[in-house]
Amino acid sequence: MxxxxxxxxxxxxxxxxxxxxxxxxxxxxxxxxxxxxxxxxAVYLVIxxxxxxxxxxxxxNHQVFDENFLMAVATIGAILLGEYSExxxxxxxxxxxxxxxxxxVGKSRRNISELMDIxxxxxxxxxxxxxEKVDPDEVEVGSIIVVGPGEKIPIDGVIVNGDTxxxxxxxxxxxxxxxxxxxxxxxxxxxxxxGVIKIETTREFGESTASKILELVESSGLxxxxxxxxxxxxxKYYTPIVCYAAxxxxxxxxxxxxxxxxxxxxxxxxIYRALTFLVISCPCALxxxxxxxxxxxxxxxxxxxxxxxxxxxxxxxxxxGCVVFDKTGTVTMGVFxxxxxxxxxxxNKKLLEYAAHAECFSTHPISKSLQKxxxxxxxxxxxxxxxxxxxFGISANVDDKNVLIGNAKLMKRKSISFKDCRxxxxxxxxxxxxxxxxxxxxxxxLKANSIEAMTQLDMCGVERKVMLTGDTKEVANxxxxxxxxxxxxxxxxxxxxxxxxxxxxxxxxxxENLIFVGDGINDAPVLARADIGIAMGALGSDAAIEAADIVxxxxxxxxxxxxxxxxxxxxxxxxxNIYFAIGIKVLCLILGAFGMANMWLxxxxxxxxxxxxxxxxxxxxxxxxxxxxxxxxxxGYNRNGESYVEENS
Amino acid sequence: xxxxxxxxxxxxxxxxDCANCANKMEEAxxxxxxxxDATVNFMTLKMNVVFxxxxxxxxxxxxxxxxCKKVEDDCEIFx
Numbered sequence: 215m216x217x218x219x220x221x222x223x224x225x226x227x228x229x230x231x232x233x234x235x236x237x238x239x240x241x242x243x244x245x246x247x248x249x250x251x252x253x254x255x256a257v258y259l260v261i262x263x264x265x266x267x268x269x270x271x272x273x274x275n276h277q278v279f280d281e282n283f284l285m286a287v288a289t290i291g292a293i294l295l296g297e298y299s300e301x302x303x304x305x306x307x308x309x310x311x312x313x314x315x316x317x318x319v320g321k322s323r324r325n326i327s328e329l330m331d332i333x334x335x336x337x338x339x340x341x342x343x344x345x346e347k348v349d350p351d352e353v354e355v356g357s358i359i360v361v362g363p364g365e366k367i368p369i370d371g372v373i374v375n376g377d378t379x380x381x382x383x384x385x386x387x388x389x390x391x392x393x394x395x396x397x398x399x400x401x402x403x404x405x406x407x408x409g410v411i412k413i414e415t416t417r418e419f420g421e422s423t424a425s426k427i428l429e430l431v432e433s434s435g436l437x438x439x440x441x442x443x444x445x446x447x448x449x450k451y452y453t454p455i456v457c458y459a460a461x462x463x464x465x466x467x468x469x470x471x472x473x474x475x476x477x478x479x480x481x482x483x484x485i486y487r488a489l490t491f492l493v494i495s496c497p498c499a500l501x502x503x504x505x506x507x508x509x510x511x512x513x514x515x516x517x518x519x520x521x522x523x524x525x526x527x528x529x530x531x532x533x534x535g536c537v538v539f540d541k542t543g544t545v546t547m548g549v550f551x552x553x554x555x556x557x558x559x560x561x562n563k564k565l566l567e568y569a570a571h572a573e574c575f576s577t578h579p580i581s582k583s584l585q586k587x588x589x590x591x592x593x594x595x596x597x598x599x600x601x602x603x604x605x606f607g608i609s610a611n612v613d614d615k616n617v618l619i620g621n622a623k624l625m626k627r628k629s630i631s632f633k634d635c636r637x638x639x640x641x642x643x644x645x646x647x648x649x650x651x652x653x654x655x656x657x658x659x660l661k662a663n664s665i666e667a668m669t670q671l672d673m674c675g676v677e678r679k680v681m682l683t684g685d686t687k688e689v690a691n692x693x694x695x696x697x698x699x700x701x702x703x704x705x706x707x708x709x710x711x712x713x714x715x716x717x718x719x720x721x722x723x724x725x726e727n728l729i730f731v732g733d734g735i736n737d738a739p740v741l742a743r744a745d746i747g748i749a750m751g752a753l754g755s756d757a758a759i760e761a762a763d764i765v766x767x768x769x770x771x772x773x774x775x776x777x778x779x780x781x782x783x784x785x786x787x788x789x790x791n792i793y794f795a796i797g798i799k800v801l802c803l804i805l806g807a808f809g810m811a812n813m814w815l816x817x818x819x820x821x822x823x824x825x826x827x828x829x830x831x832x833x834x835x836x837x838x839x840x841x842x843x844x845x846x847x848x849x850g851y852n853r854n855g856e857s858y859v860e861e862n863s
Numbered sequence: 864x865x866x867x868x869x870x871x872x873x874x875x876x877x878x879x880d881c882a883n884c885a886n887k888m889e890e891a892x893x894x895x896x897x898x899x900d901a902t903v904n905f906m907t908l909k910m911n912v913v914f915x916x917x918x919x920x921x922x923x924x925x926x927x928x929x930x931c932k933k934v935e936d937d938c939e940i941f942x
Contacts, residue, residue, distance in 0.1 A: 218880070268937070275933045280883065316880060323906065433874065433911065438902070446886050501882045509906035 215317060222313045229261040229306055237299060254298035262289060262305040279453045281496045288492040292813060295486055300813045304493055311821035315502050318828045322506065325835060326513030332384045332403035332424045334368030340412060350419040359413050361406045370422040371413040373398050378409035385427070386768040387519035403427065426759055427767075430521055434512050437524025441788050445504045449497040456495030456803070463807060464488035483809065490806040493816040499795040503827035504788055510834035511784030518837055519767035520777045527763045530746055531781035535726025537676050537774065538715060540740075541683035541693060543733030544750060545667075545771060546658040550579050550640070552587035553659075557633050558652030563588075565652055569644050571597050572610040572617040580640060583656050607642075618645040625650070639689065657689070660696060663772045668697050670775035674782075680718060682711050711740045719745070731774060748774060776837075784834045791827045798823050871914040875924070878908065878939040888938055891930040897923035910940060 215223065236253045239245065245253075259266075262285075269286035272278060285308050292301035337350040340358040350368040353359060358374065361367050367380075377395035382388060385403045394400055400413060403424035419425060438446075464487075468479035508525035515522050522528050542548045555562045570588035573581035574597055585592060600610040606627060607620015618628060625632040625643050632650050635641045639657025643650070671679060680701040683690045690704035703714055715730055722728050730737070730744035733751050738761035741747030749762035751769030759765050766773045802819045805811035811819075879885050885905035892901035892910065897918035902911045912927065914920055924942040931938050 271936055277887065277934050280887075281881075312881070319906070323908075433904075433909070434907075449883060449886070498881075498883070501886075505882055505906055 216320070219313060219316055219320075222309060225261060226306065226309055226313065229257060229302075229309075232257045232260065233299075233302055233306065240299075251293075251298060254302055255293065258289065258293065258298075258302045258305060261302065261309055262286075265305065265308075279457055281453075281498060284453070284457070284492045284496055288489045288813075291485065291489040291492075295482060295489075297486070297813070304813055304817045307817045307821050308496075311498070311824050314821075314825055315498065315828060318832065319502065319506060322510055322513070322832055322835060326509070326516075332366070333428055334366045334402060334419075334424060337368040337419075338362070338365075353415055353419060355415055355418055357415050359415060360410065361413060362410050363406055363408055365406055366424075367400055367402050367404050367406060367413065368422075368424070369413070369415045369419050370401050370417045371399075371415040373400060373411050374414045375412035376409050378411050379407045381405040381407050382768075385423070385519065387517060388768055388770075427521065430523060430759065430765070431512070431516055434522060434524050437526045439508060439525040439529040441529060441785075441792070442505055442508065442525060445497075445500050445792075449501050452497050453495060456491060459803075460488040460491040460495070463491060486813075487806055487809055490811060490813050490816045491803060493813055494799055494802045494806060494811075494820060496820055498820070499824040499827040500792065502824065503791045503795070503831040506828060507784055507787045507791065507831040507834050510831055511780055514835045514837040515777060515780045518773065518776060518780075519770075520773055520780070521759075521765040521767065522777070523763050523765075527746055528781050528784055530727045531729070531764070531778055532785040533725060533727050534674070534676055534729055534746075534778055536678040536680065536718060536722050536728045537671060538680045538682060538718060538728060538730045538744065539699070540711070540730075540732040540737055541681055541685060541690065542658060543769070544731050545664040545681070545697060546660055546693065548658065548733065550583040550656050551659055552583055552654055553639055553657045554637055554655040556635060556637070556653055556655065557650075560651060565644060565654070568612055568615075568617050568646060568651075569619055569642065569654060571612045572600075572608055572619045575600055576602070576608065580642065580656055584642070584654065587654075615646050616648070618648075619643070660693065661769070661771055663770055664697055667771035667775060668699065670772060671778075674775050674778045676778070678722075680714075682706055682714055684708075708736055708739070711737065712743055715740050715743050719743075729774070731771070733769070748777070780834075780837055787830050787834050791830055795823050795827055871918070871920060873912050873914070873920055873942075875910045875912065876908060876941045877903065877910045878941075879903075879905065879935060880937055881905075884935040884938065887934040888931045891934045892927045895923065895927045895930050898927060901927075 236257055239253070240250050265282050266286050268282040272280050272283055285305065289301040289305045292304065334350050336347050337353050338345045338360040339348045339353055340360045345360050353369055359369065359371070363378075373394055373396050375396060377393070379391040380394050380400065381391050382404045384405070385401070391407055394411070401424075402422040464485045468481045468484045471477045472479040508528060511528050512522050512525065515528075539545050552566070555565060558565045566584065566588045570584045571592060573584050574592045574594055596613050598611045600608065602608050603620065603624065606624040607618065609616065609618050611617070618624060618630070619642060621641070622632065622634070622643060625645065628645070628648075630645045630648065630650050632643050633653070635653055635655060637655045637657075639655045641653050641655055643653045645651060668679065678701065679699045680703070681690065681694050681697070681699045682703050684706050685704060687704050690702050694700070694702040706714065715728070719728055727745040729746045729748055730740050731748045731750065732741055733749065741749060741761045746764060747762045748764045748766060749759070750766040750771070750773070764777060798819055802811050802816055806816060877888070879888060882905045885903045888910070889901055889903040892898055892903070892912065897915050898912055899915045900913040903909075904911075912920070914923060920942070924940065928940045931940065
């Protein structure tokens with residue numbers, strides 16, 4: 215609790231004691247009316263002086279209708295009507311409610327900043343053999359910094375000395391540590407677990423990943439959702455309307471009774487009912503709990519490595535009808551690997567050895583994958599006379615044997631008979647000394663979680679899944695089949711992807727949103743065009759963070775479904791709170807108008823609804839981890855399985 | 864959009880006690896001369912101000928604070 219909250223707490227405790235004493239005295243010793251008035255007003259001032267002052271300031275600043283004004287009028291009115299104890303009680307409970315609210319908000323603020331605890335406080339600058347602790351802002355690009363075990367990496371850079379394990383969980387939500395050694399790029403916000411490392415910085419602090427992410431999270435609340443704007447508007451109209459209704463309730467029925475019916479006006483009764491109206495009219499429960507729900511949703515998501523740039527996107531995400539995937543780097547790893555060697559008349563390893571050597575001067579991803587598959591040191595002295603035949607392949611001498619390596623066109627050109635390949639992927643044919651020696655298939659691999667991610671999306675009720683790719687028909691169809699995506703568009707240029715997404719946007723149902731998921735590398739225009747653009751694997755890629763609405767810190771496709779689930783939960787809580795709070799208020803207003811609710815009920819309804827709504831909102835912060843989620847499903851499944859067995863035995 | 868005319872956009876830390884007061888601050892800030900747009904986030908206690916072209920934040924911000932104090936005297940903007 216901060217100082218302000220403590221002061222209020224002491225005032226509340228003091229008031230409770232004084233109030234109890236005054237109540238006892240008042241009951242036991244039939245005090246004179248004026249004496250009990252003075253006693254109650256004294257207690258009232260202890261608890262309510264600041265509210266009265268704020269209400270007065272509001273009036274002088276032409277900002278009449280706020281909750282301070284409502285509470286001031288209602289309580290002063292009650293006291294003037296002779297309902298001293300009610301007047302004090304209403305103010306007391308109102309203050310308790312306010313204190314609870316400010317405590318709850320402060321608490322969730324702290325919770326969320328703990329979840330996003332990646333802000334580095336200092337950097338250990340290494341200069342002339344000495345280490346100096348400095349503000350990370352002062353470290354220039356190209357400086358050397360030292361990070362010891364247990365310390366946060368303050369600035370992005372490359373390790374120049376030492377190796378270690380890094381904990382990236384604050385950034386990605388991934389709990390398995392990653393290894394880093396000399397030459398590895400490291401990003402700020404990670405925690406160094408084991409060894410001491412020296413890092414040469416490649417960015418300024420302000421441009422580093424941790425700073426960027428924090429900036430993103432902190433400005434996320436600035437894009438407000440429709441629900442939040444609705445509540446702001448609602449509060450703006452609701453309060454004055456209830457005030458005028460209260461005024462009407464205080465004046466019209468008695469005047470009607472007096473002049474038209476000729477009966478007793480009963481001003482006291484109607485004014486009391488009008489004041490009850492005012493107590494109920496405070497929209498606090500909504501005004502606080504709706505933004506709090508979104509805040510908690512965004513905070514909970516960021517703890518899972520899902521950064522959402524605004525509550526409008528969180529809201530839109532809950533109405534996802536169509537998910538469009540880019541293939542490479544999104545559902546597949548985006549790295550090429552040797553997936554098969556066919557028709558080789560020598561040992562596979564030997565064929566790879568020739569291929570890897572012939573390609574050893576090339577930096578093409580395919581050459582790299584060949585070298586990786588070979589897995590041993592390449593002896594460049596064995597290779598001579600390398601000729602790159604652009605668009606066809608390579609001709610080189612390895613161990614004085616002529617190796618031809620390339621596509622089918624190369625084999626045709628050199629009139630070597632070759633065998634076609636039925637596998638999907640890039641096929642590299644190899645011929646040695648003019649004799650065909652088989653081919654090597656290189657293909658991208660599905661991410662480990664891609665299939666599971668599609669199932670999860672189905673479970674979230676996503677109706678349409680579409681895959682876009684620049685790759686060939688065969689590759690596209692094979693990947694789509696494995697993932698059970700039934701809509702796929704292939705051989706697309708980057709511009710075609712925008713057109714396709716625009717067509718899909720026109721086809722979608724009203725009220726549903728289209729998500730585009732890409733790796734953020736060259737799909738910025740598509741990310742921007744979709745209702746929601748999700749960029750994945752964003753660690754270290756500024757372009758993706760800039761272009762997307764939602765950023766997945768790592769490249770796990772499961773997080774798409776997780777983000778949708780978080781948004782659904784958040785929206786469910788938001789609607790629960792809206793219906794619950796407005797429902798209770800309207801009910802109390804009706805009861806109050808007919809004299810069935812007194813001020814006690816009104817204040818309990820007001821504070822009670824607010825407390826429940828705030829507690830409900832905080833619930834959003836807690837995201838069930840994926841493991842737990844799967845465990846629940848599995849448990850359910852196992853139980854079903856068991857009962858199935860029992861029935862049969 | 865980045866790269867267009869020089870639009871000044873700044874974020875300030877604020878202090879305010881209630882969500883409704885934050886909304887009132889937002890309105891007051893928006894109406895201040897020299898401010899093109901303003902958003903207040905009660906949860907993160909941040910105020911984001913977009914200044915009009917040629918406006919000097921150093922001159923505008925004290926006025927924004929004054930206007931905010933008018934609607935909610937228990938608030939603070941750190942600039």
